[in-house]
Amino acid sequence: MTTDFKKQVQEKLANYIAQKGSQNKAAHSLTGVSSALLSQMTNDNWDQISETMWRNVASQIGHSSKEWVCVETTDFKMINYFLDDAKQNANVFAMTGDAGSGKSKTFELYIQDSKNSYLLSCAEYWNRKEFLVQLLTAMGVDYSGFTVAEMMNEIVKKLKSQQTPLIILDEADKLPDTVLYFFITLYNRLEDHCGIILCATDHLSKRISKGIKLNRKGYKEINSRIGRKFIELKGVNFTDVTQICIANGVENSKDIKEIFNDSEGDLRRVKRKIHAVKNRV
Known part of the structure; x- marks a missing residue:
């Protein structure tokens, strides 16, 4: 090393x-x-x-020895706009975007330069306690010996003492209902004190709509607290892919077109294809 x-x-x-x-x-x-x-x-x-x-x-801490230049795509700018709004004005937003649209990477870059901003990459296996453990860990708070109620109280107390805090729940559609209800609790106890962003694929918006139709517990409350609206990301366009290619050493217009056509709007595929083109024999 x-x-x-x-x-x-x-x-x-x-x-x-x-x-x-x-x-x-x-x-x-x-x-x-x-x-x-x-x-x-x-x-x-x-x-x-x-x-x-x-x-x-x-x-x-998000450091990689592999060189890759990130570019401010259309969605990158859009996500950052709503992150800033949520943080500065304690607003709550829900946004949806396709897998590979760069949502998670944008969040990672944002919190690196934004104090009191906390990112959770949600998982299917989380129960209520694990969700709170992950949030307290992101906040750098020692939760040893805390009950679930004590953990929630500590989170609320810490966030209310901070200036313009922000919670980002990435891949929120993976959370089971019992954990997703915590979003309501956080909203109720932190309204006007903390910004919250829910982000996922469109599975989340469909899940919320179906839950409302079936009158499932909590779904109308969740929908109300996000303003009854999901912000839809635009997706990866040709200009985005062109800028990414040029920033990462691929400038031939034919290669760029090939990469775009092969990408299917997925930035992970763009990255792999750029690697393949640069290493083409």
Whole structure:
């Protein structure tokens, strides 16, 4: 492992600590990492730090040694507009976009430079406790020994004490109903204090519509709190793909057209195809 890599991680870590507010909060938000270790990394005391730990920290704070230039696509700009609005004005929005539209990467980049902003990548297996654990971890709060009620109270207390906090629930359609209801609780207790963004594929909007028709518990309340509207992302267009290709070393117009036609609007496919074109024999 090179010194340049460690320096890059060190620089990224300094920004991460600043975003979290303190070294202790940063350590609490990372798995298997202590405040003492972060102190060693930031102060050039590297002799006792294994390569495995460097990679562990690097992956958790979003650093990659592979060069890839991100471009401000149409959806990137749109998402950032609503993130800023939600954060500055404690607004609540729900947005939908196709898989591979760049939603998650946009969120990751946003929170890196936005203090008191917390991103949760939701999962199907989360129960109510796990959801709160994930949110407290993102906030850098030690939740040891807390009950579910105590965890929720701690979250509300911390967020109300912060300036312009923001919660982003990515892939929110994966949450079971019992956890999705926590969105109502968070809204009710943090209204006018904290911005909230729900984001998913259009499965979420269809799920909410179906739940309302079937008069399922909580669905009308959720729909009301997002303003009875889902913001639909535009998707990846030819201009977006062209800019991504040029930024990442593919400038031939024929290659760009080929990449766009092969992408099916999925930025993951764009990235793979750019790699294939650049390594074409």
